[in-house]
């Protein structure tokens with residue numbers, strides 16, 4: 001088949017993605033993306049009828065996730081030394097997380113199942129001071145390090161804030177996912193809505209489990 005030369009304007013169009021990659025490499029050279037607006041931001045908030053410490057005990061022990069988290073049904077903590085910690089493990093900075101994920105995307109209504117191989121590195125684990133009367137907030141944050149910074153970075157942050165309900169302690173659980181980098185555009189198009197739905201299911205599962213009404217009802 002004879003090749004037809006592309007009209008010059010069309011050739012310019014082909015340069016656009018290359019230019020985008022170059023531009024993002026340049027803009028991300030000092031990792032300023034965390035100060036910028038994420039390309040995809042998904043977040044779910046739910047209130048749970050339990051003290052913050054109770055919610056945290058469940059959330060920070062990934063062995064329990066199998067019972068309540070429809071999105072990440074199996075989660076394993078790997079100590080910074082590389083040893084998988086099993087049920088003994090609690091989140092700590094420097095540990096990584098290995099997940100079995102059931103994710104909704106634009107293309108599948110039944111969740112797509114895959115394993116995320118220990119590339120989520122925990123960067124923050126914060127619990128409130130035992131004494132004092134300040135705001136009681138627990139926080140965990142991790143980053144997916146499975147692709148280079150300049151291409152895609154996913155930050156996951158979850159917080160639990162204890163609030164005074166009517167004579168009882170309640171908690172507000174919030175979990176967010178933020179995607180940065182040029183690859184976040186296609187990722188957002190494919191999993192954006194699904195991610196929102198998955199975060200809401202995660203929050204709902206945690207509430208159900210902590211309040212003793214059962215976690216998720218999907219297959220394990």
Ligand SMILES: *[C@@H]1O[C@H](CO)[C@@H](O)[C@H](O)[C@H]1NC(C)=O
Pocket residue numbers: 061063064087088089090
């Ligand atoms: C984590 O949860 C599992 C399952 O409920 C439990 O067996 C284990 O003792 C918990 N680990 C810690 C450190 O609390």
